[in-house]
Amino acid sequence: MNDLMIEARGIRKQFGDLEVLKNIxxxxxxxxxxxxxxxxxxxxxxxxxxxxxxxxxxxxxxxIRGQHVLGLKGRNLSAFRNSNIGFIFQFHRLxxxxxxxxxxxxxxxxxxxxxxxxxDRASGLLRDLGLGDRLTHMPAQLSGGEQQRxxxxxxLMNNPAIVLADEPTGNLDSGNADSLxxxxxxxxxxxxxxxxxxxxxxxLASRGDRTVSMRDGVIxx
Ligand SMILES: Nc1ncnc2c1ncn2[C@@H]1O[C@H](COP(=O)(O)OP(=O)(O)OP(=O)(O)O)[C@@H](O)[C@H]1O
Ligand SMILES: [Mg+2]
Numbered sequence: 001m002n003d004l005m006i007e008a009r010g011i012r013k014q015f016g017d018l019e020v021l022k023n024i025x026x027x028x029x030x031x032x033x034x035x036x037x038x039x040x041x042x043x044x045x046x047x048x049x050x051x052x053x054x055x056x057x058x059x060x061x062x063x064i065r066g067q068h069v070l071g072l073k074g075r076n077l078s079a080f081r082n083s084n085i086g087f088i089f090q091f092h093r094l095x096x097x098x099x100x101x102x103x104x105x106x107x108x109x110x111x112x113x114x115x116x117x118x119x120d121r122a123s124g125l126l127r128d129l130g131l132g133d134r135l136t137h138m139p140a141q142l143s144g145g146e147q148q149r150x151x152x153x154x155x156l157m158n159n160p161a162i163v164l165a166d167e168p169t170g171n172l173d174s175g176n177a178d179s180l181x182x183x184x185x186x187x188x189x190x191x192x193x194x195x196x197x198x199x200x201x202x203x204l205a206s207r208g209d210r211t212v213s214m215r216d217g218v219i220x221x
């Protein structure tokens with residue numbers, strides 16, 4: 001399958017006088033890992049927020065899974081987002097009064113799923129990320145990088161068709177950064193998920209299927 005998961009056309013975004021995205025066209029193919037690289041301030045996070053429907057552009061069109069999403073509002077928009085898109089941010093927030101495993105299980109619980117398969121998936125994701133012996137640790141008992149990996153597992157828990165990750169390896173050493181990327185590759189192959197990964201790490205970026213470079217609000221390749 002090689003159809004388009006995300007089609008962005010003529011996306012513009014301005015903050016005051018500052019033009020942050022200048023007429024961006026971007027296609028994201030299904031079941032691929034697209035890396036987005038570029039200097040600080042190039043507009044990567046702004047673009048990711050827009051294609052994740054968390055922020056609206058000033059102009060342009062956005063189709064996700066063939067559906068025009070810029071017209072969606074309120075409950076329809078959040079329902080669409082919740083059932084299609086997962087986010088991994090550099091600065092995540094775990095629920096402090098729940099264990100690592102419970103934090104990962106939370107999205108499943110919210111969706112009304114609480115069985116052995118669900119538990120196995122949650123602990124499997126944590127094990128894949130090197131946290132198999134941290135399942136019952138509370139967030140305060142985890143290092144920053146461990147917390148980041150728990151948050152990544154939580155984002156992957158409900159198997160979203162699209163995963164948008166903004167510097168997901170920002171707090172990780174190269175071994176753990178590689179493990180997280182390994183998991184993305186495995187989920188792409190095993191579950192057909194589509195990933196868009198913003199990273200400053202060129203070596204990691206090159207492990208994806210395609211790299212998109214941004215500079216000053218435009219895509220340069
Ligand atoms: N809410 C906002 N109000 C005003 N300016 C903003 C706002 N959000 C972002 N900007 C500006 O837009 C530009 C692009 O920001 P963005 O966060 O998209 O960059 P980035 O490529 O993700 O950078 P980094 O690699 O540092 O995360 C920056 O110059 C930033 O200062
Ligand atoms: Mg950013």
